[in-house]
Amino acid sequence: MNTKTKKTYYILVAFTIFMFSFSYMLVPLYDLFCDITGLNGKTNKVKAIVIEEPSERFIKIKFVSNVAQSAPVKFYPIEKEMTVQIGKIYNTKYLITNTSKTNMITTASPSVVPGEMSQYFRKIECFCFNHQEIKSNETKELGVQFMIDTEIPNDADSLILSYTMFDITEKNINKKVSLK
Amino acid sequence: MKIIIFVLLSTLMPAVVVADWETNMPRGVTPTSIAAYDLHMLIFYITVVIGILVFGVMLYSIIHHRKSKGYQAATFHESTKVEIIWTVIPFLILIGMAIPATKTLIMMEDTRNSEITLKVTGYQWMWKYEYLEDDIAFFSKIDKDSNKARRLNSSIDVNKVEHYLRNVDNPVVLPTNTKIRILLTASDVLHAWWVPELGGKKDAIPGYINEMWIDIKEPGIYRGQCAELCGKDHAFMPIVVKAVPKSEYHKWVSIQKDNRIATKEN
Amino acid sequence: MSANLEHAEHHQPSGIMRWITTTNHKDIGTLYLFFSLLMFFIGGLMALVIRAELFEPGLQLVVPGFFNQMTTMHALIMIFGAVMPAFVGLANWQVPLMIGAPDMALPRLNNWSFWILPFAFTMMISTLFFEGGGPAAGWTLYPPLSLQGGNSMPFVIFSIHLLGLSSILGAINIIATILNMRAPGMTLMKMPMFVWTWLITAFLLIAAMPVLAGAITMLLTDRFFGTSFFTASGGGDPVLFQHIFWFFGHPEVYILILPAFGIISTILPTFSRKPLFGYDSMVYATASIALLSFIVWAHHMFTVGMPLAGELFFMFATMLIAVPTGVKVFNWVATMWRGSMTFETPMLFSIAFIVLFTIGGLSGLMLAIVPADFQYHDTYFVVAHFHYVLVPGAIFAIIAAVYYWLPKWTGKMYDEFLGKIHFWLTTIFVNVTFFPMHFVGLAGMPRRIPDYAVQFTDFNAIASVGAFGFGFAQVLFLYILYKALKDDVTVGEKAWDGAQGLEWTLSSPPPYHSFETPPKVE
Numbered sequence: 022m023n024t025k026t027k028k029t030y031y032i033l034v035a036f037t038i039f040m041f042s043f044s045y046m047l048v049p050l051y052d053l054f055c056d057i058t059g060l061n062g063k064t065n066k067v068k069a070i071v072i073e074e075p076s077e078r079f080i081k082i083k084f085v086s087n088v089a090q091s092a093p094v095k096f097y098p099i100e101k102e103m104t105v106q107i108g109k110i111y112n113t114k115y116l117i118t119n120t121s122k123t124n125m126i127t128t129a130s131p132s133v134v135p136g137e138m139s140q141y142f143r144k145i146e147c148f149c150f151n152h153q154e155i156k157s158n159e160t161k162e163l164g165v166q167f168m169i170d171t172e173i174p175n176d177a178d179s180l181i182l183s184y185t186m187f188d189i190t191e192k193n194i195n196k197k198v199s200l201k
Numbered sequence: 202m203k204i205i206i207f208v209l210l211s212t213l214m215p216a217v218v219v220a221d222w223e224t225n226m227p228r229g230v231t232p233t234s235i236a237a238y239d240l241h242m243l244i245f246y247i248t249v250v251i252g253i254l255v256f257g258v259m260l261y262s263i264i265h266h267r268k269s270k271g272y273q274a275a276t277f278h279e280s281t282k283v284e285i286i287w288t289v290i291p292f293l294i295l296i297g298m299a300i301p302a303t304k305t306l307i308m309m310e311d312t313r314n315s316e317i318t319l320k321v322t323g324y325q326w327m328w329k330y331e332y333l334e335d336d337i338a339f340f341s342k343i344d345k346d347s348n349k350a351r352r353l354n355s356s357i358d359v360n361k362v363e364h365y366l367r368n369v370d371n372p373v374v375l376p377t378n379t380k381i382r383i384l385l386t387a388s389d390v391l392h393a394w395w396v397p398e399l400g401g402k403k404d405a406i407p408g409y410i411n412e413m414w415i416d417i418k419e420p421g422i423y424r425g426q427c428a429e430l431c432g433k434d435h436a437f438m439p440i441v442v443k444a445v446p447k448s449e450y451h452k453w454v455s456i457q458k459d460n461r462i463a464t465k466e467n
Numbered sequence: 468m469s470a471n472l473e474h475a476e477h478h479q480p481s482g483i484m485r486w487i488t489t490t491n492h493k494d495i496g497t498l499y500l501f502f503s504l505l506m507f508f509i510g511g512l513m514a515l516v517i518r519a520e521l522f523e524p525g526l527q528l529v530v531p532g533f534f535n536q537m538t539t540m541h542a543l544i545m546i547f548g549a550v551m552p553a554f555v556g557l558a559n560w561q562v563p564l565m566i567g568a569p570d571m572a573l574p575r576l577n578n579w580s581f582w583i584l585p586f587a588f589t590m591m592i593s594t595l596f597f598e599g600g601g602p603a604a605g606w607t608l609y610p611p612l613s614l615q616g617g618n619s620m621p622f623v624i625f626s627i628h629l630l631g632l633s634s635i636l637g638a639i640n641i642i643a644t645i646l647n648m649r650a651p652g653m654t655l656m657k658m659p660m661f662v663w664t665w666l667i668t669a670f671l672l673i674a675a676m677p678v679l680a681g682a683i684t685m686l687l688t689d690r691f692f693g694t695s696f697f698t699a700s701g702g703g704d705p706v707l708f709q710h711i712f713w714f715f716g717h718p719e720v721y722i723l724i725l726p727a728f729g730i731i732s733t734i735l736p737t738f739s740r741k742p743l744f745g746y747d748s749m750v751y752a753t754a755s756i757a758l759l760s761f762i763v764w765a766h767h768m769f770t771v772g773m774p775l776a777g778e779l780f781f782m783f784a785t786m787l788i789a790v791p792t793g794v795k796v797f798n799w800v801a802t803m804w805r806g807s808m809t810f811e812t813p814m815l816f817s818i819a820f821i822v823l824f825t826i827g828g829l830s831g832l833m834l835a836i837v838p839a840d841f842q843y844h845d846t847y848f849v850v851a852h853f854h855y856v857l858v859p860g861a862i863f864a865i866i867a868a869v870y871y872w873l874p875k876w877t878g879k880m881y882d883e884f885l886g887k888i889h890f891w892l893t894t895i896f897v898n899v900t901f902f903p904m905h906f907v908g909l910a911g912m913p914r915r916i917p918d919y920a921v922q923f924t925d926f927n928a929i930a931s932v933g934a935f936g937f938g939f940a941q942v943l944f945l946y947i948l949y950k951a952l953k954d955d956v957t958v959g960e961k962a963w964d965g966a967q968g969l970e971w972t973l974s975s976p977p978p979y980h981s982f983e984t985p986p987k988v989e
């Protein structure tokens with residue numbers, strides 16, 4: 022291997038390693054991208070908000086619930102629909118019941134449509150990604166506190182907030198022992 | 202060529218009685234499906250013209266510029282002028298395509314002002330439908346006849362099964378002339394809800410919701426199936442939409458509600 | 468020259484050890500080509516299982532789970548086992564000969580990058596015999612479905628890692644060779660088109676394959692080490708996988724076609740007896756296709772529900788690729804225009820390439836139009852499209868290259884009459900197989916299904932007949948190769964009277980060590 026070839030070789034190996042790490046960099050980049058564009062209706066972040074004067078506009082919000090993998094839980098919103106004043110803080114609740122005979126750990130992931138509007142759906146308090154420990158046949162209330170940002174475009178139609186409940190007991194088997 | 206294929210087929214498949222030679226996309230019965238169809242045909246004709254021009258020049262060259270005819274090769278190997286021309290012209294054609302495509306896409310992605318919301322959840326391997334405003338929910342899976350006939354070596358002639366693989370136990374009933382917002386999600390793996398005559402498909406993704414809209418202009422029964430590989434029975438989760446006039450739809454809704462109350466009371 | 472040969476034979480182990488330890492670019496090229504041929508037939512048999520099951524509706528031969536393993540494996544084997552190694556084999560043989568180098572720049576690395584392949588594929592194919600079977604989530608390995616699979620998953624992922632490693636090492640070697648070992652006087656803009664396209668392909672490989680490695684590593688850790696890159700319950704997103712996968716996947720598409728462009732750009736001038744039209748614009752077009760390939764990935768996944776702005780961006784970027792691709796096609800036609808053409812087998816395959824690849828390209832343009840793609844996506848229309856660019860695209864180019872350079876490699880000529888029969892059978896059956904897929908796709912048949920509604924029967928039956936015909940035509944190809952090696956129809960230095968380039972200044976077959984003293988290029 023002459024020096025020129027050696028140099029080419031090392032540069033290319035370095036580039037290969039860079040591209041491998043780049044694939045991992047795509048993960049935070051993607052989250053950032055989702056945050057900006059509302060891709061997939063991701064609304065993971067609970068953001069601090071500036072309280073402003075509520076606007077005169079009203080908007081309809083629908084609440085939706087899903088259960089992943091047909092897990093043995095009942096999970097639904099207390100209110101299916103609310104008409105809210107833009108810029109004002111509201112509270113609502115979801116109910117979850119463990120219908121199985123064993124204790125369970127669950128977590129929920131949120132999603133908003135239209136995706137482009139999710140950035141205006143400000144969640145002040147949210148149970149998303151919290152691990153909920155629910156005993157057999159127990160029912161829990163899960164609260165959401167939210168506000169619709171005054172920046173929301175005038176022509177926005179109704180928003181839909183959806184939570185999907187996952188049974189993650191198996192993944193957290195150690196915690197399950199402590200539960201008992 | 203065609204005759205050979207035909208002879209081949211008629212010897213190989215005497216079972217096929219009704220030949221179906223559908224070669225194109227259905228125009229469909231919703232504004233979105235019609236817009237997609239029109240765009241499809243427009244781009245198709247443009248590509249056909251491009252194809253005829255390019256292949257025509259090539260064919261002419263193949264026929265005339267051959268050594269066996271004693272044709273002497275020219276020596277030219279570049280021309281900035283023609284190269285610029287055949288860079289710019291395709292670019293202009295593309296702009297011509299992009300404008301109607303953009304307009305259509307904006308129309309398709311606008312789910313505002315819909316009257317009812319249908320939530321569709323994909324399961325391995327069936328669909329769940331929830332009518333958010335009317336609190337109706339049910340599962341819909343492949344019908345019994347198809348399900349029996351589809352087994353490996355079932356010895357049932359699938360040509361005799363009515364709507365083989367395109368029939369369900371509980372069809373979705375939807376009103377015509379109504380903008381319907383469809384929310385899509387999945388319980389386990391990716392699925393995609395697709396009825397060609399109602400327009401495009403969208404993926405159903407576990408943990409997330411997607412949305413699309415349809416507005417069915419003609420009553421009728423429309424069939425489709427899951428369009429994203431979702432495991433071994435991916436081919437066996439059909440979709441049947443029964444589109445009925447609004448008044449009939451409201452009747453159907455009240456019957457569903459009555460049934461639910463009746464089952465609850467029992 | 469003869470002294471050279473003897474010298475080589477003294478130090479060269481004989482028999483199987485010659486092939487295992489070889490660092491000679493010609494030997495390794497041969498190994499790659501034979502390996503690729505073997506994989507082409509294995510992958511082809513899987514395709515025939517698929518087509519046999521789809522001959523008529525109802526399940527007659529295999530259960531759906533096995534069918535899904537066949538579609539998954541067919542794709543993985545054809546992409547990573549047949550097409551990519553064939554191109555690397557051609558590069559091994561041709562790049563040093565075409566740039567006047569004695570060998571590849573990194574000969575030992577070259578030996579490794581080949582010998583990784585047989586192990587990787589043995590591991591991958593062996594998963595079919597595992598309890599629970601091989602991978603069945605499609606070659607795209609979309610989670611969450613791919614996370615559901617049986618025990619095969621870590622083995623498949625490990626073998627894809629190995630394949631990626633092999634391609635990256637091969638690519639590094641090719642770049643190092645092209646950049647550092649050109650004969651004096653051969654500037655970059657004097658390089659043969661095949662060398663140019665491979666140089667660009669090699670960069671694509673180094674940029675794309677590590678990203679695939681990252682994506683499948685994340686899958687692996689999601690499944691076994693509790694990460695949640697792609698599971699919503701942990702804040703991940705299954706769609707993220709698709710983005711990372713296609714960030715690799717779209718450049719991969721061009722990895723599978725750019726060397727084919729190079730082959731066609733080499734063969735057409737030979738048999739048109741006229742220089743390649745627009746060499747410079749060919750180079751720039753190839754480079755811009757390669758660059759654009761990094762910003763169009765999401766057109767494989769328009770239906771995941773992107774924001775409107777994203778959909779528009781990826782639609783426009785994808786449409787833009789039609790411009791440089793069009794330039795290539797026009798340049799090829801201009802190369803033929805007013806040439807003095809003859810139609811030997813390599814030329815026939817090249818002409819069929821241009822026509823059928825263009826058809827595939829035009830259906831690609833249709834697929835770029837998002838509103839229409841909502842209908843086309845995941846149907847047989849897509850299957851027809853990518854088979855048109857891969858079979859009469861990539862594979863026709865490889866076959867053309869083998870016919871074209873076989874006399875150079877072996878010093879023996881193939882049977883031209885049989886070659887033409889092979890061409891006509893292949894071309895007719897490729898269309899009988901894949902053209903009807905456009906129709907069933909448009910009419911509403913989704914891809915990756917083992918059984919279908921009865922209205923799709925007729926075109927599926929035709930496609931199946933075509934697939935078997937295509938398969939048998941390739942057995943004829945084997946026979947032609949065998950016959951060429953057995954019969955002793957020798958050729959001189961220049962097997963084709965219109966051929967240009969350094970490789971034709973060498974004897975046929977070229978000496979084991981060629982260009983030990985670099986040739987001069989004026």
Ligand SMILES: [Cu+2]
Nearest residue numbers: 392427431438
């Ligand atoms: Cu499905």
